[in-house]
Amino acid sequence: MKLFNKLPIILFASFLSSCSATKETTATYWVNSSKVNCDAGAGKTTCLQVSTTEHYDNAEWTNFYAPIEGFNFEPGYLQKIKVSETTLNTQTTPADASSISYKLIKVLEKKQDPKLALHDIWATTHINETPIESTSNVPTLEINTTEMRAYGTNGCNNYSGQIKNITANTIKFGAMASTRKMCMDMTIPDRFDKAFNTVSTYKKDGLHLILYNSTGDEVLRFKKVD
Structure with a gap:
């Protein structure tokens, strides 16, 4: 009987734990050598452009709106980077913020952009x-x-x-x-x-x-x- 009374509390705690759990993965991006004007929530700003292609020659660039902790953007240089992607708790993340946190692991390659x-x-x-x-x-x-x-x-x-x-x-x-x-x-x-x-x-x-x-x-x- 006592266990039955505690069961809703256990289930509720388990539910809260699942909501606050985070998931971390890694990804590799090419970062373009120049930023572009873009709309990011509150207004116009400049964004990185990234591609997940193996080589930048074949890149189809897409705007990247979130910051990458530890990454130093250098105009004129293409950079291939490995980053960690951590899915954040959606209940505590502001509505206008990214639900994923990005952090630089390593710069794999950097070269001056031929274009x-x-x-x-x-x-x-x-x-x-x-x-x-x-x-x-x-x-x-x-x-x-x-x-x-x-x-x-x-x-x-x-x-x-x-x-x-x-x-x-x-x-x-x-x-x-x-x-x-x-x-x-x-x-x-x-x-x-x-x-x-x-x-x-x-x-x-x-x-x-x-x-x-x-x-x-x-x-x-x-x-x-x-």
Whole structure:
């Protein structure tokens, strides 16, 4: 009879114990060399980007909103890290906070990001392998790998927008916002826009940047602006 009376208390204590229990696992991430603007609960901030792929060349980056205890982010460097992931008690975790606590175990690899070589201003020299003869109103492309954004002019209108992803040989631009002027001659601006919208891969050759479409055809060639 006494045991029966204590049974609800034992069950209740067991229930509380299960609610407060934590679970710890480990994971390996590549951390991208630049942060991105992101929305994180209370407002806009900057976030890490991570990928669980084996090699960063094939990375599809996703925003990472939680802090990683002990991790030192270094702009311009790709870092492969091993972290512990501890699932927190949801009853005591604030609603706007992560339910998982992350802690650095070890930096497995660190290297300078090769895509930083694209971080520059480039002037167009060829469209679809045809040289641009004009020396005025030349289309330009500014690649900012820190902000993962692109800016420039098509020779008439200014444009800007997000760079969705860059790997060792691929580049993916997001939608570009543009001004809407009509210039006297729209031949080069129209050709530039059409070519730019097909860009899929790239190659940097010294002071030149060459952009290709998905079938490997050269669509735009640039020279670094001094």
